[in-house]
Amino acid sequence: MKKLRLRCEIGEPEEEALRAALIGPIDFPAETVVVRRGERLNSSILLLDGLLARYKDLSDGQRQITHIHVPGDFADLHGYTLGYLDHNVMTLTPCRLARAPHVRVLELTNRFPSLTRAFWFSTNLDASIHREWEVSLGRRNAIERAAHLLCELQSRLLVVGAAEGNSFRLPITQNQFAECLGLTGVHVNRVLRELREAGLADFRGGKVTVHDRGALEGLAEFDALYLYLDKPAN
C-alpha cells in the first residue's frame, strides 16, 4: 500500500494507526459499482488510485454524477454516520481501493479525537464541492460549467500530486463528463471544441492540458475558496 494521502493534515501516529486499520488494497476494473444506494455499510472506501463517481440514476435512463473522487479521498465516509448511502458509487477508471471497517474507524476516533475532526472536515469539504456544483448546474452555461469542472479537477489533482505542470490525466468519456455537468455528450463535445479553439484548455484522449488557467478561471468565475486548500484541519 504505497499511497495514503488524506486531504487533511494529520499527525504521524494518527496516520500510522489509520493505515493499520485499512483492509486491502483491492483493485476494481472501470465501470464497476462499488457501493449501492440503500445497502447497509460497515466499512468505508479510501480511494488510492483512479477515479470514482457518486451518482444517481433517473427512471428514464438519465444519470447525474454528483461528485468525482480523486486519489486520497474517502469516498463514502459519510456512510459511517448515515448507515447507508442515498446514491451509488462506481469506478470511472480502474481503481485501487482500501476499506476502513467502521468498527475500526470508531476505535480510531476514540483513540485520536483529532481524527474525528479530520474525518468530519473531509465530509464537509465534499459538501462544499456539492454546493459549487449546484451553482454550476443551476446558473452557469455549458462552457462555463465545463471550464469550472476542469479548474476544480486540476486544483484537486495538484493537491494530491496526480497532476503536474499544466496537464493531467482524465481518462473518462465525454458522456461521463456530461453526466457531471447536467448536459448531453453531444453538447459537451461542442463546448470542449470551443475551449480548445479559444486556446483555454484541451481535453482529448483522456488527458487535459490547460493552456490558459487564468482565462479558464475567468470564464468559469472559478474561486478556489470552496476547496479550503488553506485548511489542513486537525
Place this chain on the structure above:
Amino acid sequence: MKKLRLRCEIGEPEEEALRAALIGPIDFPAETVVVRRGERLNSSILLLDGLLARYKDLSDGQRQITHIHVPGDFADLHGYTLGYLDHNVMTLTPCRLARAPHVRVLELTNRFPSLTRAFWFSTNLDASIHREWEVSLGRRNAIERAAHLLCELQSRLLVVGAAEGNSFRLPITQNQFAECLGLTGVHVNRVLRELREAGLADFRGGKVTVHDRGALEGLAEFDALYLYLDKPAN
C-alpha cells in the same frame, strides 16, 4: 427559548447541555445576511423559527440558493470544522436564531461523544440534500424541480412539526423559489400554475397546499430515502 428540535434524536442530558450552551434567542428581520462567505466563524447558528437560505452570488447578479434551512436545523455547523464558509447565509423570512459558540461545541463533544456523532450526521444530511438538488438542477425539468422541492419541504417541515395536514406556510417569493431551482421567476410562475391546474399542489400567498402528494412525488420522482428519516443518529 421554547423550541429546540434537532433532526437527530439525542438523550435528555445531551439536549440539556446543548441548550445550556446556546446564546440567544436573537431575532432577525427577513432578507438579512447572517453569515458572510469567508468570514472567520467562532459560533454556529441554530435556527429556531423561520427560514434561512445558503446561497452564492455570481458577478452578473444571478444567485443560486444551495440549501433552505427549516426550524431545528443547525445552519452553519459545517463552519465548525471548516473555519469559514464558502457561501453566505441569509434569512428568507423573519427568523429567531440561537448561537452555539464553537468553544462550547468543543466542550460538549468532549463531554458527550454521541453529540459529535449527531452533529456530524447533521452535516452529512445537509450534504445528502445538496446531492438531491444537484440531480434536480442537472437532470429534472422545470415542473419536476418545483414538484420535487415542494415534496422535500413538506417532508422536512412535517418532521419538525412546522407543517400539518396537507399544507404548510412557505412565505418566500417566487423569485426566491426560482433561485433554488436554477430557473427564472417568470418560468417558475408558469410552472406553479401548471401544478395548480393539474390539481397537484397550490403555492400561493406564502402557503403551499398539496392536493395530491402521490402524483406530486410521481412527477418529481421523489424518494425520501435521501432525507434519512428512519435514521435518528446517535
Place this chain on the structure above:
DNA sequence: CGTGGAATTGACTTACATCAATTTGGGTGG
C-alpha cells in the same frame, strides 16, 4: 484489416430565458 465504442458534425426541435406590459393584493396614510 476489421470492429465497436467513442467522438464528431449537421439539421432541426424545444424548453426555458428574456423583454415588456399589465394585474393583483396587502399595507398604509389621508
Place this chain on the structure above:
DNA sequence: CCACCCAAATTGATGTAAGTCAATTCCACG
C-alpha cells in the same frame, strides 16, 4: 374606510442555448 402605492405575480411575444436525431469519422485493440 377608502384610495393609493409598490412589490410581487401574471401574461404574452419573441429569442436562444442546449437537446434530439441521425449520420459519419476516428481510433484503439484484437
